[in-house]
Amino acid sequence: MIDLVIDVALTALVLLAIYGLGRALRRFVPLAFWSAAADLAYSLAFGLGALTTLLFLLSLVGWLRPAAGWIVLAGGLALAGWQHRQLLDDLCALRDAARRLAAASWFVKGAALLGLVFGLINLLADLAPPVEGDTVHQYLLVVRHWVAAGRYVQPAHIWAATLPGNMMMLSAWALLLRHSYSLATLVTGFGMSLLLALGVYSLARLYVGRTPAGLAAIAIYTMPDAIYLAQSAKVDMGWAFFEALALAAVFRWMDLARQQPPSPDSRPLRWLILAGVCLGWAAGSKNQTLISVALLGVWIVAWQAFRRDWRGAAGAGLAFGLATLAAALPYYAYNGIVHRNPFYPVFADRFTAWFGATPSPRSELGTEVFYPWTVIGYLTNAWNMSLGHPPKFYLGTLVGPIFLLALPVGLILGMLRGERALWRMLGYAFVFSIVWFLVKQAARHFLPGLILLAVVTGFILWRIDQQGTRTGRVVLAMAILALCGNLVSELGVLYWNGAYRVALGIESRDEYLQRWHDEVIIESFPDWETITTLNERLGPADRVLTPHGGSLLYIEPQVVSDVWGDRERYDIISQVDVLLDTLARNNIRYILTYKIDPPGEALYTDPAFLADHAELLYDGPRTRLYRITDSEGE
């Protein structure tokens, strides 16, 4: 139990250190924000962006060491202590918000209570070791290699190793402080989910009051997809936080640039620089930000050009573009130098053909497209993303029904009449949704649009609450029921995996992992005996080829997936000599096969091949481990 307490305490300290540095940097930013919440949100963004960039620089020179992690933490905490008055003010603002809530309507109280319950569940679930797919075979696995090496490395067998790493660097910081994957998940999943809620609240406060802004934050936080992400160490929560603040800064710029006569103190271009910096940090967290960079860039320039202000268009484009470039630079510059493709593995084929860049068996584009590129496909995705995808949909979870419920209701009741800023948000979200639908269809990739839909949803629900009509109460009751539905599905997941058992002290983290692998998860994942066997019989330098790359975080040897390999696929090699050569070249001496697979799906799992070229080391309930013998027939 002490482990859990330490992890929670360290999570709070990490967030406080981010706050400390962010508040210090805020002093150098000559902008007046529109609300105290926005001031706090941007300060946290400055701290987060600066710290993750600093950690990357430290990792480049081989200082990704525990001492460095503690020094960075101590520095951030010292800055927080130095600004304790500001910290107290921010805490008082939180207390005041709680007081105001006491006087709110039953609907607002109910929604706030549900938001709180979701937060608590995320916290409890993150105390158990992470088991989310991408977290344990990509995002934390890369981080484990960074921390073990003490520097930034890109292991070829891990697909995520070349992706923009701001959020992974945050996880690395957590691991430097304590070798606890739960701590990394608490910071990067739970911590960043709180920041996202604050970011959405701040964005909403540009145009609406505290209550609708609070409802917007609740709408985003209670999405099943947000819960899924808050309970993982995936990069999306932190990425979406930066995206929300970039959007808010662009909107602020538009509002100020439109003022006639212009206010002498407004200096709208500074807001575009701020937007660019936030978007650059978002791009340094997830390369899908390129969509936002393109859409916002075109919007900004076109908006000025439409007013025939060509000089203004050039200036705005330059300010926004250069700021984005500067903040996004680290990981893209690294990939540009090492792989001759700043976006690697995106656009890999093109860059390989044009510049001799590192080839990739998988480009990010089009890898998550499930519905056909038609109007019906688009609408079906929107409907199913809200209510439930068919079982074959494998791209993550839902956004829940709150947007599908509230937005049409607002339109039917004419609540958006004259709300120009909210229509602007809906318009941008719609354009974004089309690009997203063509490139990636999983809900989490639509977070920049969902952020805006949440703001409009918060406003509509608040207006209905204000009207106090009987039919309005029916709508609000349904909205609460929709959030309760999200809660039930979340509780179902918690019951299924039993993560609460760790928080309640019923089982230890190791016991949880063992039970999860042996009793909960399907047989295409290794059971605990397989994991133990691999860890006991093989060392960290040993390399194992397998068709199922699940739970690799908990396996010490390097397990290589057959569809990614070391950036070349093994599952399509059909000639024995080519296969043996490729295995030898990449120093792969072991093969792990799964009994659920039909034998011989790939050559390397074919019983005849294994009989001729490998010896059986382990025959377990789910898997078989082979050692490759050196030559044919040996």
Add this chain to the structure above:
Amino acid sequence: MRGHRIRSILAAVWAVFVVLMYAQRQLALHWPAVQEQIVKPLLSRGMR
């Protein structure tokens, strides 16, 4: 006034419809797992 009333009713009907569809879709998707992992263990515990 009458138009507003009709729109209000339409809005309430839409909200109810969406929530019912959500419940129906989620139950259809997860009912086998609920039966297997919750109902059956509870029933078998009760039989002992």
